[in-house]
Amino acid sequence: MRRARRINRELTLLYPDAHTELNFTTPLELLVATILSAQCTDKRVNMVTPVVFARYLTAADYAAADRAELEKIIQSTGFFRAKSNSLIGLGQALCERFGGEVPGKLKDLVTLPGVGRKTANVVLGNAFGVPGITVDTHFGRLSRRFGWTVEEDPVKVESEVGGLFPKSEWTMLSHRLIWHGRRVCHARKPACGACGVGPLCPSYGLGPTDEATARKLVKPGPFS
Numbered sequence: 001m002r003r004a005r006r007i008n009r010e011l012t013l014l015y016p017d018a019h020t021e022l023n024f025t026t027p028l029e030l031l032v033a034t035i036l037s038a039q040c041t042d043k044r045v046n047m048v049t050p051v052v053f054a055r056y057l058t059a060a061d062y063a064a065a066d067r068a069e070l071e072k073i074i075q076s077t078g079f080f081r082a083k084s085n086s087l088i089g090l091g092q093a094l095c096e097r098f099g100g101e102v103p104g105k106l107k108d109l110v111t112l113p114g115v116g117r118k119t120a121n122v123v124l125g126n127a128f129g130v131p132g133i134t135v136d137t138h139f140g141r142l143s144r145r146f147g148w149t150v151e152e153d154p155v156k157v158e159s160e161v162g163g164l165f166p167k168s169e170w171t172m173l174s175h176r177l178i179w180h181g182r183r184v185c186h187a188r189k190p191a192c193g194a195c196g197v198g199p200l201c202p203s204y205g206l207g208p209t210d211e212a213t214a215r216k217l218v219k220p221g222p223f224s
């Protein structure tokens with residue numbers, strides 16, 4: 001646990017301004033952006049959302065959306081048919097069950113179309129200020145590399161890693177791990193020799209340890 005907290009402290013110094021790389025101004029916008037971000041880069045989502053947010057202002061607007069028009073607007077984010085279904089279904093569910101507002105509880109959020117636990121935690125942590133751990137592919141991989149868990153199942157990862165840190169750290173911890181995963185600790189060829197937490201990491205050496213080689217692997221971002 002002490003090493004886990006030291007790694008978190010180090011990541012805080014490395015990424016003092018880590019935040020979600022999706023652009024949004026309201027819980028509904030973040031929910032929509034997060035749904036669009038499935039299998040898509042945040043950068044691409046951020047190119048599309050200004051048009052989406054200008055066209056659909058409320059849950060009722062999504063509920064009443066013309067499917068063909070919506071599909072066309074979001075096409076470049078991939079899986080646009082499934083995502084359109086989710087967004088229209090989301091609008092309908094919000095209007096029918098939540099008075100058109102995005103609910104601020106995990107148990108309610110996960111009942112919405114297209115919203116799994118990961119999306120729900122993103123929205124809770126970033127739009128409602130409720131601490132949440134977002135176990136995406138980066139968070140899971142880094143947690144295992146740091147030796148915080150051996151679990152693959154996101155719900156188990158969430159609960160094990162959550163137990164190592166105070167709740168107040170959960171949202172920012174998620175951002176830091178995701179930032180580090182995107183920039184340095186890649187799935188293939190992590191840049192160990194250029195990694196700020198290398199001295200604390202039990203997986204140091206998984207990628208090149210030569211600094212010059214590792215530096216070339218670092219992706220500086222931004223990813224939005």
Ligand code: SF4
Binds near residue numbers: 205
């Ligand atoms: S030392 Fe290597 S494996 Fe560990 S966090 Fe850094 S890049 Fe990832």
